[in-house]
Amino acid sequence: MKSLQRALVGFGRFWWDFLVGDTPEIFITVVMMLSVLAGVSMWLHHASAAVYVYPVVVLGALLVSVRRAIKR
Amino acid sequence: MATLSHGAVAGNVILCLSVFLASTVEMVEALTIVVAVGYSQSWKSALRGVYVALGVLAILVAAFGPALTSIPRTQLHVVVGGVLLVFGLQWLRKAVLRSTGYKDKHDEDKIFEETSLLVRQQASERAAFVLSFKGVFLEGLEVVIIVLTMGSSAHKVGLAAITAIVAVALVAIVGGLAARQLSNVPENALKMAVGLCLISYGTFWTGQGMGLRWPGNDAALLVLVAFFSLGAFLMVAAFRPRVANVHV
Secondary structure, three states: OHHHHHHHHHHHHHHHHHHOOOOHHHHHHHHHHHHHHHHOHHHHOOOOOHHHHHHHHHHHHHHHHHHHHHHO | OOOOOHHHHHHHHHHHHHHHHHHHHHHHHHHHHHHHHHHHOOHHHHHHHHHHHHHHHHHHHHHHHHHHHOOOHHHHHHHHHHHHHHHHHHHHHHHHHHHHOOOOOOOHHHHHHHHHHHHHHHOOHHHHHHHHHHHHHHHHHHHHHHHHHHHHHOOOHHHHHHHHHHHHHHHHHHHHHHOOOHHHOOHHHHHHHHHHHHHHHHHHHHHHHOOOOOOOHHHHHHHHHHHHHHHHHHHHHHHHHHHHHHHO
16 A cells, blocks of 8 residues: 555656646646636637737747746 | 648658657767766666666557557647647756756766766666666656657657657667767757757647647648747847856
């Protein structure tokens, strides 16, 4: 039982380090972007501008993260 | 005979390029550790660590590859695209910071010296095996995740796996011949290229999974790569001069 618990903790820690690590802002931004996209997904078929806005938002996330690292 | 559209060909090329470059970068890092262990302690233990690690990684691909491809494509694109976005942004952020001088470049010579020292201090066959295994397994795990996520979303796990194997073999051959010249590999440029490919794929797939209709279908990937490359180039150009002032 203890080894299973240890394996689960290790598995969770691996994914935490892998996805969040020292850049939580990237993870949070991606989750927020996907949540917003999911929220408006029923209108996305008609919103052709979204294909231009979405990559700009992704690049914005990179810019924010780079600036945050430089300020640190 | 079925023919591929230009967009699909572009998608395959970017898939292979991402997997190949990511595998090359990670395997250069792993090879540095293996060579250090081999030189300092024992080639037998170092190579045993490599074989066992590669075996475990191959089992992971074989176990999770088919399972991932059975998930409905729309959901798979959102989840996998999200992981690729996070992963790609992390890689690209690191590459931009290294290009601007805000983060130290990856120094293979330093890693070689540190690993050699560690092996000499521990001076045991078991420690040599563990270090070699950990180096290959941990670096290889990132490659496995890229192979599985990108391969399963494009329904081309086989192509992605073969590309990774070719890259690993190439690094092993070149590394074997060049031994300690691994520091000459332009690692940051490769990391930048991989980051660009990963966020392009991540943006494309998450958008597609959520209902966006990309103009030109798969060919939009090329536009995304070009757009993000321009963005990264501008960021490096914008932040670089300030570092020069700081260090003067």
